[in-house]
Amino acid sequence: MELNLAPQMPDQTVSEGEGGGYYTWSISAVPFLGQAKLAAGKLVLQPLGFALPHYADFKKIGFVLQGSCVVGMISPNSTTENVVKVTKGDAIPVELGAVTWWYNDGDSDVIVVFLGETTDSNPLGPSNYYFLAGALGMLGGFSADFLAGGFGISVSESKTLFKTQNATVITKLKEKLNITNPPNNNRKDLVFNLENALPPVNANNGGSLVSATAENFPLLSRVNLSGNLVKLEPGSMLTPGYTADSSYELGYVASGSARIQIVGLNGQMVLDDKVAAGRLFVLPKFFVGSLIADTEGIEFVSTVTSAEPKLRRLAGVESVWKALSPSILQASLNLSTEETEIFKAKIVETAAIIPSNNN
Structure with a gap:
């Protein structure tokens, strides 16, 4: 299918x-x-x-x-x-x-x-x-x-x-x-304001990500859902990530636009498209998704089908690559020792939101 x-x-x-x-x-x-x-x-x-x-x-x-x-x-x-x-x-x-x-x-x-x-x-x-x-x-x-x-x-x-x-x-x-x-x-x-909440992810000149989960908003445990507000400045990137708990993410673009890519089974790209204001998009469970904002930036909200979602980034300080030992990383990617050390250092410097080089 x-x-x-x-x-x-x-x-x-x-x-x-x-x-x-x-x-x-x-x-x-x-x-x-x-x-x-x-x-x-x-x-x-x-x-x-x-x-x-x-x-x-x-x-x-x-x-x-x-x-x-x-x-x-x-x-x-x-x-x-x-x-x-x-x-x-x-x-x-x-x-x-x-x-x-x-x-x-x-x-x-x-x-x-x-x-x-x-x-x-x-x-x-x-x-x-x-x-x-x-x-x-x-x-x-x-x-x-x-x-x-x-x-x-x-x-x-x-x-x-x-x-x-x-x-x-x-x-x-x-x-x-x-x-x-x-x-x-x-x-x-009954209500959680995503605009006024302190964002756990806030990249200077890059954007912000605010989440409402059962941890900071207990009512969500009764609907078993959580919510996000993501704002990306022009050219900024939301790094590749996935849900590790079999939950889906359903998003709606409030303003702006971005290029979105989603990769699924066997490393196959299943979406490479533009998502713009007024449009709905879905990140299937376990698939990896990423966005790069267009020239006007993008703002979107999303619901995740878990009150305490386990969201994983494949880049940044919380990346699974950072957790792997150097020898495993080297063997997995077939890198030299020097290349492995450079990659490890770059991962630590990367955040969930990466500002544009033009910012």
């Missing part, structure tokens, strides 16, 4: 209207998403746009790429609604089955990209949303007598209660909701 990893734009419009839109990547356009049990979606909320309450059959991380909005969330093991304000740079995990709603209370558009994993999704589709209200509302599918009995209302009331909201996914409100200043209860437990 041919492995197609070409970066792709979203190809499905789930909903689009005055309040905003929701767009996804189908497995017909990106077959590898189905093979790896991954999913991605892009939410655009216009001012006063309101994404109706819903839950989903896959777990994910929402990355706020533009603007700010209010999010309501009820976790699967709770009956309490948490309401938080999220803004650019925030990552908010959404548990399997959690009920959420999203509301743009500002004056400019909001963009949120969801990157997740579909192991537990309904076999009827790779990823599915279940709405509590609106034309697609789950309760609207029940007969009036069932609703009357379940909610303690009359049959006539039940005929209209779940039929007055005609929107499907997103609606535009006529006026602002009375939650302009949400309580932000438990924000520190």
Whole structure:
């Protein structure tokens, strides 16, 4: 089977209207998403746009790429609604089955990209949303007598209660909701800001890499995912790396572009392409990937399908080559003693992000 990893734009419009839109990547356009049990979606909320309450059959991380909005969330093991304000740079995990709603209370558009994993999704589709209200509302599918009995209302009331909201996914409100200043209860437990976090990898004139894992953001242990924000300056390189724990990395380019290469089984290159703003890319488990930023640089977010991922670089101070003894290194690469010593020294000097020679 041919492995197609070409970066792709979203190809499905789930909903689009005055309040905003929701767009996804189908497995017909990106077959590898189905093979790896991954999913991605892009939410655009216009001012006063309101994404109706819903839950989903896959777990994910929402990355706020533009603007700010209010999010309501009820976790699967709770009956309490948490309401938080999220803004650019925030990552908010959404548990399997959690009920959420999203509301743009500002004056400019909001963009949120969801990157997740579909192991537990309904076999009827790779990823599915279940709405509590609106034309697609789950309760609207029940007969009036069932609703009357379940909610303690009359049959006539039940005929209209779940039929007055005609929107499907997103609606535009006529006026602002009375939650302009949400309580932000438990924000520190629900949201991780990747923009303000101290980057563990920060190369002068090269870029930075910030990660949210279960170690620094415990909620991720409940979704078994982790998130990254990578920024590369023009011409800088993210050195070759792979996941050593059978996890996948699913990335979305927020801005800029880069040349991306991925090498798979038997040392065969499976991708040598350009990845640009708005496109999705996947690094298969155990495959090695690397990027070199174009003239405008690149910024991307990614989800890794592990809460405590084991990411390995093949170059830099954490490289496996550095750990090998000189004699093994010399024998493996068929080098002279002098060449081995030079290579060892170069590895120590190399970081995960290498600035351009022009910087």
